[in-house]
Amino acid sequence: MSIKETGDKGKRSEHLEKGEEFLEMFRKGQEFTQDLLKENERLRFQVVHLEEEMKKRLETPDSAQANSLSQDMVEKLAQYEMRLEDLKSKLTEVEAENIDFAQRYIDVEEQNNNLANLYVASFQLHSTLEYKEVLQIILEIIINLIGGEAFAIYLLDEKTKTLNPEASEGVLFSEIPHVLLGEGVIGKAVMANESYFNESPSEELKELYEDPLVCIPLTIQDDVIGTIVLFRLLQQKVTFAPVDFELFTLLAGHAATAIFSSRLFTESKRKLSTYQGFLDLLSQ
Amino acid sequence: MASLTFLIIEDSPTMRQLIRFALNRIPGAEVVEASDGVDGLKKLSSNQVDLILSDINMPIMDGLKLVSLVRSNEAYKDVPIVMITTEGAKEDKERAMALGANAYITKPIQSTALLSTVKELLKL
Numbered sequence: 001m002s003i004k005e006t007g008d009k010g011k012r013s014e015h016l017e018k019g020e021e022f023l024e025m026f027r028k029g030q031e032f033t034q035d036l037l038k039e040n041e042r043l044r045f046q047v048v049h050l051e052e053e054m055k056k057r058l059e060t061p062d063s064a065q066a067n068s069l070s071q072d073m074v075e076k077l078a079q080y081e082m083r084l085e086d087l088k089s090k091l092t093e094v095e096a097e098n099i100d101f102a103q104r105y106i107d108v109e110e111q112n113n114n115l116a117n118l119y120v121a122s123f124q125l126h127s128t129l130e131y132k133e134v135l136q137i138i139l140e141i142i143i144n145l146i147g148g149e150a151f152a153i154y155l156l157d158e159k160t161k162t163l164n165p166e167a168s169e170g171v172l173f174s175e176i177p178h179v180l181l182g183e184g185v186i187g188k189a190v191m192a193n194e195s196y197f198n199e200s201p202s203e204e205l206k207e208l209y210e211d212p213l214v215c216i217p218l219t220i221q222d223d224v225i226g227t228i229v230l231f232r233l234l235q236q237k238v239t240f241a242p243v244d245f246e247l248f249t250l251l252a253g254h255a256a257t258a259i260f261s262s263r264l265f266t267e268s269k270r271k272l273s274t275y276q277g278f279l280d281l282l283s284q
Numbered sequence: 285m286a287s288l289t290f291l292i293i294e295d296s297p298t299m300r301q302l303i304r305f306a307l308n309r310i311p312g313a314e315v316v317e318a319s320d321g322v323d324g325l326k327k328l329s330s331n332q333v334d335l336i337l338s339d340i341n342m343p344i345m346d347g348l349k350l351v352s353l354v355r356s357n358e359a360y361k362d363v364p365i366v367m368i369t370t371e372g373a374k375e376d377k378e379r380a381m382a383l384g385a386n387a388y389i390t391k392p393i394q395s396t397a398l399l400s401t402v403k404e405l406l407k408l
Contacts, residue, residue, distance in 0.1 A: 120302045124298045236372030
């Protein structure tokens with residue numbers, strides 16, 4: 001064997017050793033890669049498992065989440081909820097009270113207006129002793145405070161037992177019929193001394209004379225001295241308000257005394273001037 | 285609140301008293317009364333008036349004539365005018381508004397309605 005051959009053999013064995021080393025390294029690398037792949041697969045499975053668990057927790061928050069909250073937080077939450085409920089009920093109470101106050105304010109306002117109307121009517125009725133002025137004031141009250149368009153004031157003639165028109169508005173005075181006591185709606189209302197209200201009055205004025213809208217006997221104590229007969233209301237006055245009935249009641253008594261006293265006063269003034277004339281004549 | 289002067293032009297003393305009653309509920313309200321249009325113009329010339337409340341049907345000078353005279357006068361042309369009347373027809377209202385009235389209230393008046401109209405016109 002030559003030196004050259006011996007050298008070649010040595011090199012070959014060296015190469016073989018290196019090759020084996022490389023193969024060993026490659027095997028180890030292959031094993032390591034497989035281990036890594038296994039670990040990766042395991043971790044993936046774990047991630048999927050955790051994700052599913054998280055999903056389940058999010059879907060069912062009540063018991064799971066409530067359990068996860070600390071006891072202190074749960075108690076506080078319960079307290080706040082109780083306070084909220086309490087505040088809600090108090091708010092409801094305050095709102096109901098507010099509505100009640102608003103309603104009361106409206107009622108008081110209405111009462112105030114009604115009283116003002118009644119005061120004005122009463123004040124005006126007794127502001128003069130002039131008979132014609134008293135009649136004029138009654139007409140004004142019926143127009144301005146009640147909203148009457150066509151109406152008449154009748155006075156009773158005790159001797160003839162006839163109701164004679166004394167003043168009117170919205171109708172021709174000459175057209176207003178005289179009424180016998182006890183005859184027709186007006187005569188019967190006066191005789192019975194009871195107010196009459198017609199729920200469905202006629203459209204025609206001539207028929208209204210026989211069947212008027214309202215008939216209010218004017219009384220002093222139990223004596224009837226006349227009546228106010230309302231034939232028609234103003235077109236914008238659709239229905240009677242509660243204050244209108246109060247005004248009718250006021251008119252029944254106060255208008256009667258105002259008419260009666262002013263008539264007495266006017267007559268006595270006339271008589272006084274006549275007597276004064278006689279006295280002056282005698283003393284001359 | 286600064287004082288406000290109201291001029292009521294109305295031939296019915298009952299109505300004047302009722303309107304005065306309603307207006308007295310406005311703090312600092314002063315009320316001047318006139319019995320017809322001519323009297324109203326006289327009172328208007330001698331008072332600084334913030335708002336006029338006038339009837340339409342009155343003797344001597346009616347409310348519509350008064351409105352046209354007030355509107356044609358440079359000194360009072362901007363004074364708000366509320367017409368108060370028994371006439372509920374639409375044409376009457378349109379006529380009054382065309383002449384220069386600012387608001388129209390029909391009788392029988394309701395104090396609350398009157399006050400809200402006045403407050404609205406004076407922006408109270």
